[in-house]
Amino acid sequence: MVEAFVIPTGSMAPxxxxxxxxxxxxxxRYSFVYGIREDMQTADGRPIAGTLRNQFDVQCPNCGYSSGGNTALNKPDRRVVASAGDRILVLKWPYDIGGDLLGPKRWDVVVFKDPTDGDTNFIKRLIGLPGEVVQIIDGDIYTASAxxxxxxxxxxxxxxxxRGMPDARRLTPPQFEKLASLLQIRRKTPVAQESLWMLHYDHxxxxxxxxxxxxxxxxxxxRPEAGESGWDASTPRVKFSPKSNVEQWIRLEGKPIEDNYGYNDVSIHKVQHRGKLVGDVLIGMVAVPLGGQGHLSLSLRKGADEFVARVQVDGSVTLSRIGEREVTVELDRKKIEPLEPGRSLKVEFENLDFRVALRINGxxxxxxxxxxxxxxxxxxxLNYGRDDVRNAATVRLGAQQLxxxxxxxxxxxxxxxxxxxTLEELNQFNRPNPYANLAGWxxxxxxxxxxxxxxDFYCxxxxxxxxxxxxxxxxxxxxxxxxxxYxxxxxxxxxxxxxxxxxxxxSGYxxxxxxxxxxxxxxxxxMIR
Incomplete structure (x- = not known):
């Protein structure tokens, strides 16, 4: 009915x-966890006090610092207390019964037998279901009914x-185009998405x-944009004091928004994979209006598409899109309770899976x-390889007379x-991988x-x-x-x-x-989401 398992690797981190x-x-001073590999353990394999054989660098997921003080365990005599993998409970009987209500669903976190050895328990997220064609495009999941x-x-x-052809394709260009025309993006469920937002920067x-x-x-x-600015982001509490009657903006600069994980090894002894730009972004805050008659603006740009949400003091809320030639088109408008000085608002603005939304107080x-x-x-x-252009993200905050x-x-x-x-060329028995350097499934x-x-399921x-x-x-x-x-x-x-x-x-204390x-x-x- 219910069985206990231990998470073996960091494939589902964080x-x-x-x-x-x-x-x-x-x-x-941001605290985070990083994975411990087997070669980071003591000679007798004890998991609670590993010693490092090679330099191991960790990269802060918040500020991106990965040198000097963030070189973890870089001396053989420095011991680390390694925490064991999370211990989880797995509900087995619903999958045994199956059906639309109890059977496997997309975005479930599932445990299964590793197909490569038939014995090891793996844990992944269920992405593709029987009777579908699955294709990853720009980091998102697309499917078509078979x-x-x-x-x-x-x-x-x-x-x-x-086999043996790095650029091998099974579909002709016209077939690729036809299949793409049938694909639909599969958006994450709100429950799953709670675990799939990854930190980029916490001010x-x-x-x-x-x-x-x-x-x-x-x-x-x-950083404030051009001209004299009423924005002050020098402390964790960002403040805006109007300096003029025009809208003034502040922009997040620095490290690009990429798929980096503080959990992963960025040691110089490892192959460093360049991060992929990620255009799906969430900006969250607690906003406290202090009077005035203006508005707060939030802007998210993904590639060529910029979306701006504005919250007026009188409670008017608008969502607009700024397209080519800076033409602004209003997409949605609603009314909420007027803003009161000193009353805080939890504000979240996201561009996620080709859907933009603004939430206030949930x-x-x-x-x-x-x-x-x-x-x-x-x-x-058809324009594969230009995903960095399509996914480049820009985040801004604006305000006027507020x-x-x-x-x-x-x-x-x-x-x-x-x-x-598939980069792995040999298995542990030196058997060559016939799919090496070919596009992954x-x-x-x-x-x-x-x-x-x-x-068949895809995980x-x-x-x-x-x-x-x-x-x-x-x-x-x-x-x-x-x-x-198989x-x-x-x-x-x-x-x-x-x-x-x-x-x-x-991991306990x-x-x-x-x-x-x-x-x-x-x-x-x-709960696992």
């Missing part, structure tokens, strides 16, 4: 963590791709810019419709599922068809740069090979164990570095 350790950034896909495309997707933890950083250090900083006020803002999969597939104070100003970015190639250049009979890790998942599998265990019908890159339905639903034992972590960390016990 929501679910494998073996890890705590670190506090030397520059901004029944709507022409027979020639289904037939092509049913044949393994040519409560400003970096100490008086400390010199490495040449490539580019810390985030809020209630959605204005939002775009699919008719107003929608993806163009055909253009994105003195205010902004607290807990935070920028988050959405999870970005990478369209990586379900990625932009290699969509995957999931069968209904037998049922990805939330920590995409560090996750070996459906995209990158290339082997199958003997049990699956004996079936003669499709590489999928999880067979009978290999699903259940849905992960609760972290019952996160210790009385000292030498004692076991037996004190419960009740505050980190949580």
């Amino acid at each position: 929501g679910l963590m494998g073996q890890h350790a705590q670190h506090r950034c030397a520059l901004c 029944k709507d896909v022409p027979e020639d495309i289904r037939a092509a997707l049913s044949v393994p791709p040519p 409560d933890f400003q970096p100490d810019l008086s400390t010199p950083g490495p040449p490539d250090f580019n810390p985030p900083v809020w 209630e959605e006020i204005v939002a775009t419709s699919d008719a107003q803002y929608a993806p163009d999969p055909v253009n994105m597939v 003195p205010l104070e902004i607290r807990h100003l935070t920028i988050c970015r959405d999870v970005y599922y990478r369209s990586d190639c 379900g990625t932009t250049l290699n969509p995957i068809l999931l069968r209904e009979d037998p049922p 990805l890790g939330d920590n995409s740069p560090q996750s070996k998942d459906s995209r990158l599998w290339w082997e199958a265990c003997q049990t699956l090979r004996d079936r003669n019908n 499709q590489i890159g999928t999880v067979p339905g009978d290999q699903l164990i259940g849905r992960a639903f609760f972290v019952y034992w996160p 210790r009385l000292s570095k030498e004692t076991p972590a037996v004190i419960p960390n009740i505050g980190r016990m949580r």
Whole structure:
């Protein structure tokens, strides 16, 4: 009915963590966790006191600092107290019964048997369902019903791709275009999205810019735009005091918004993967108006599309889009209670999965419709490789004739599922990978068809740069090979164990570095989303 498991790796970090350790950034004092690899442990393999064999750099997810004081465990005699992976509960019986109500659903966090060995328990997020074609485009998930896909495309997707050709494709350009025209973006559920927002910058933890950083250090900083400004972001509480009657803006500059994870190793001894730009962004704050008759503005730009939400003192709320030639088009308008001096508002403005929305005190006020803002999969597939241009994000705040104070100003970015190639060339037995350097399964250049009979599922890790998942599998265990019908890159339905639903034992507390972590960390016990 219910079974307990231990998270083995960091593929679902930071929501679910494998073996890890705590670190506090030397520059901004933000605390975060980073993963502990097996080669970071003591010679006898004990998990509670690892010693580092090589230099291990961690990068602060908040300010981006990854040198000097953030070189963790860089001396062989410095010991670290490693925390074990999260212990979770998995609900098994609903999947055994199945059906539309209890069966596996997209965005579930699921536990299943690793298809490569048939024994290890893996945990990932369920992305693709039987009877679909799945394709990752610009970090988002797109699917088409297999029944709507022409027979020639289904037939092509049913044949393994040519091997030994890095640019091999199973579909012709016209077939790629036709399939793209059938794709629909699959938006995350609100529950899942709570775990899929990743921190970019929390202004409560400003970096100490008086400390010199490495040449490539580019810390985030809020800077007023041209001219005399009433904005002051020098402290965690951002303040605006009007200096004129015109709207004045402040812009987030510094490190680009990318799919970086503080959990991951950025050691110089590791291959450093350049971050992918992420255009899906959330700006959150607590705004406290202090009088006046003006408005607060929030702006999010993704590629060529800029969206601006304005909240007037009289309670008028508008959402507009600024397109080519700076033409502004109003998309939505609502009315809320007038703003009162000193009464705080929780404000969240997001561009997520091609939907823009503004929430005030947890209630959605204005939002775009699919008719107003929608993806163009055909253009994105045909212009593959230009995703950095499409995903470049800019965040701004503006105000006019409205003195205010902004607290807990935070920028988050959405999870970005990478369209990586399979880089692993050999397995542990030196067997060559026939798919090495080919596009991963379900990625932009290699969509995957999931069968209904037998049922195939497609699963990805939330920590995409560090996750070996459906995209990158290339082997199958003997049990699956004996079936003669296993499709590489999928999880067979009978290999699903259940849905992960609760972290019952996160890493506990210790009385000292030498004692076991037996004190419960009740505050980190949580539902899995």
